[in-house]
Amino acid sequence: MIVELNKLRNQIDTIDQQVLNLLSKRFFLVKKICRFKHKYGLPFYSPDREAFILKERSDEAIKLGLSPQFIRDILSQIINESMRCISRKE
Numbered sequence: 001m002i003v004e005l006n007k008l009r010n011q012i013d014t015i016d017q018q019v020l021n022l023l024s025k026r027f028f029l030v031k032k033i034c035r036f037k038h039k040y041g042l043p044f045y046s047p048d049r050e051a052f053i054l055k056e057r058s059d060e061a062i063k064l065g066l067s068p069q070f071i072r073d074i075l076s077q078i079i080n081e082s083m084r085c086i087s088r089k090e
């Protein structure tokens with residue numbers, strides 16, 4: 001029984017690691033976009049793009065049997081972190 005539980009937990013650990021790696025890649029791309037926008041004098045904040053992301057991903061969440069509100073909440077947090085990320089000027 002414990003072996004089975006550990007196997008399942010190991011799978012969750014692997015998935016969590018993948019989520020972290022993907023978030024790291026996402027913030028890397030956000031920083032690239034930030035530099036691109038800075039170069040061409042564009043504002044970093046794009047409310048239309050953010051609205052598009054939240055709508056698209058919550059529609060996708062429904063198809064996958066996930067709560068669309070949960071996915072919107074997570075993505076809003078991630079996008080808020082994008083703002084903090086670029087203000088750190090790393």
Ligand SMILES: C=C(O[C@@H]1C=C(C(=O)O)C=C[C@H]1O)C(=O)O
Pocket residue numbers: 029030033044045046047049050053078079082
């Ligand atoms: C990364 C961008 O810049 C900002 C950050 C976003 C994000 O984290 O997805 C989305 C829109 C912008 O407010 C972008 O315009 O794509």
